[in-house]
Amino acid sequence: MISVIGAGxxxxxxxxxxxxxxxxxxxxxxxxxxxxxxxxxxxxxxxLPDMAFPEALRVTGDITDLPDGPALLSVPMQKLRQALIDxxxxxxxPLVACCKGIELTTTKSPSQVIEEERPGAxxxxxxxxxxxxxxARRLPTALTLACADDALGRDLQQRLTTANLRxxxxxxxxxxxxxxxxxxxxxxxxxxxxGAGLGESARxxxxxxxxxxxxxxxxxxxxxxxxxAGLSGFGDLTLTCTSDLSRNYRFGRSxxxxxxxxxxxxxxxxxxxxxxxAQAREMQIDMPITDAVVGLIGGDLxxxxxxxxxLSRPLKEE
Ligand SMILES: NC(=O)C1=CN([C@@H]2O[C@H](COP(=O)(O)OP(=O)(O)OC[C@H]3O[C@@H](n4cnc5c(N)ncnc54)[C@H](O)[C@@H]3O)[C@@H](O)[C@H]2O)C=CC1
Ligand SMILES: O=C(CO)COP(=O)(O)O
Numbered sequence: 001m002i003s004v005i006g007a008g009x010x011x012x013x014x015x016x017x018x019x020x021x022x023x024x025x026x027x028x029x030x031x032x033x034x035x036x037x038x039x040x041x042x043x044x045x046x047x048l049p050d051m052a053f054p055e056a057l058r059v060t061g062d063i064t065d066l067p068d069g070p071a072l073l074s075v076p077m078q079k080l081r082q083a084l085i086d087x088x089x090x091x092x093x094p095l096v097a098c099c100k101g102i103e104l105t106t107t108k109s110p111s112q113v114i115e116e117e118r119p120g121a122x123x124x125x126x127x128x129x130x131x132x133x134x135x136a137r138r139l140p141t142a143l144t145l146a147c148a149d150d151a152l153g154r155d156l157q158q159r160l161t162t163a164n165l166r167x168x169x170x171x172x173x174x175x176x177x178x179x180x181x182x183x184x185x186x187x188x189x190x191x192x193x194x195g196a197g198l199g200e201s202a203r204x205x206x207x208x209x210x211x212x213x214x215x216x217x218x219x220x221x222x223x224x225x226x227x228x229a230g231l232s233g234f235g236d237l238t239l240t241c242t243s244d245l246s247r248n249y250r251f252g253r254s255x256x257x258x259x260x261x262x263x264x265x266x267x268x269x270x271x272x273x274x275x276x277x278a279q280a281r282e283m284q285i286d287m288p289i290t291d292a293v294v295g296l297i298g299g300d301l302x303x304x305x306x307x308x309x310x311l312s313r314p315l316k317e318e
Contacts, residue, residue, distance in 0.1 A: 001067035002159070003028060003093065004074055005083060007038065007059070008266070009047040009132035010098055011074030016048070017135050017162045019057035026058050026066055030086070035061035051136040063087045070094045070156060072126065073114070076266050077101030077181075080110060084117040094122035094152060096145075096160070100180035100236075101268040102275035107282075109177040122149065124156050125173055127180040128231035129239035131246075135165060142166045144232040146176035168231060175227025178218040180236060184269030185276060186210030187240040188252035188293050195256020196303035206289060207241050213287045217276065220285055255296050256303050270297055288313065 004015040007029035019025040029035050038044055042053040053059075060066075063086070071093040075083045080099055084090065095118065097110035108116065111123050128143035135141055145160065145167040147153030153169050161167045170176060189210060193202045214237070215228050227233060240246045248269040254261040261267075273293040280287040288310060295301030301309075 001069040002026070003066040003069065003071040005071055005087065005090070006073065006075040007034060007044055007047070008074060008076075011072065012044040012048050012051075013132035013135040014072055014074060014098065014126075014165075015057055016051055016054060017138075017165050018160065019054040020138075021162050022056055023159075024056050024058070024067065026060055028060055028063060028066065030061070032061050035059055048132065048136050064089045066090070066093070068093065070096050070124075070159060072096045072098050072160075073110075074098040077110065077268055078104060078271050081113050081117060084114065091118070094124065094156065096124045096126050096156065098126045099268070100127060100184060101272040102181045102279065104271045104275045107275050107279040109174070109181070111173050111177060122152050123147070123173075124153060125176050125180075126160065126167075127176050127236070128168075129235040130165075131239075131243070133245065138164045140164050140166070142168060142231055142235075144168055144170055144176050144227075144230060146170050146173045146232070148173050170227055170230070170232075172224045172227040174221050175218050175223030176232040178221060178223060179214060179228055179230075179233030181268075181272050182210070182214040182217065182276060182290075183233070183237040183240050184248040184267075185273045185290050185293050186214070186237055186269075187246055187248035188255070188267075188269045188273065188297070189289050190241040191246075191249040191252020191254075192256040192293075192296055192303055192306075193252075195253035195259075197256075198303070198307065202307075203241065207237060210241075210289050211237060213289055216285050217280060217283075217287065220283055252293075252296075269293070273297060 003026045004011045015025045015027040038059045077099040124147035130141040157169045190203045251267045292306040
């Protein structure tokens, strides 16, 4: 039995994929109207229209109505702490963070926020390259299941793998979290470059130097380099920086084109860029692309200024 907390695009896609194999899945949403509509229509029309719920998927708005077994926390990173505060019934479940980012107010990662709110809980992270639409459409996807406790990680890997969702395991939670958080920042940078007409070569340079920033921060925090080279780092960076399906990439592109962007759309990289910048400054780590993204989002910098700043940095070894 599996619970999914948050009926956004990702939570709904995971619930559909896991229930298709016959595993009983309970999808919890906080909005009563949304719950009633999903129960009546057996579809999440707001996020994944046309993706019918399998029989084994049950929708509830009652947080005390969750079965035993792992709970997948599928809410935006900046809402994770509040979701845990609002869900005191979630206590003995293994908690699997499904969000990508760093908390702006504390510079904590998903697992650190969960540990603060539920000291001693069994904690894991599900991350990696996957669009909700692809998972729900049964297209093949491969993700990282990160868990410091290898025995728990093995158990969750077995329970959460589905016919189209293949999970690879790691105990390097820090590496997986930093990869997932920072790839969104780099996707905003790439979107801005493409939106401003700077071309594919500029995007490749930003992805590669962005990857160097991801590594610099992750290794300083004790992560393993091979984690950054895996699905949660390189894999997700590639997907997010090159696909129109990515909201972070599209947000960046709107900045590059000087267009407005719907503030209701979840763009994890925006708050995370500011959180990472603060953390990097404290740790004295050089993160020029992250700095540029913060400047672009705040309106302090325009794309041509950013390019001048990045291109005029002192020449150095790769
Ligand atoms: N959409 C995608 O393709 C993927 C998303 N993710 C990650 O999943 C996380 C969630 O993203 P999406 O589902 O796409 O966002 P979304 O915007 O589609 O949905 C977010 C959901 O969280 C709910 N929510 C917000 N605050 C809450 C709270 N305090 N308590 C309970 N529920 C709350 C909202 O009502 C909404 O249903 C993000 O960190 C994202 O990076 C990861 C992989 C793929
Ligand atoms: O994390 C994702 C793909 O792995 C989804 O990316 P966006 O949040 O940019 O849409």
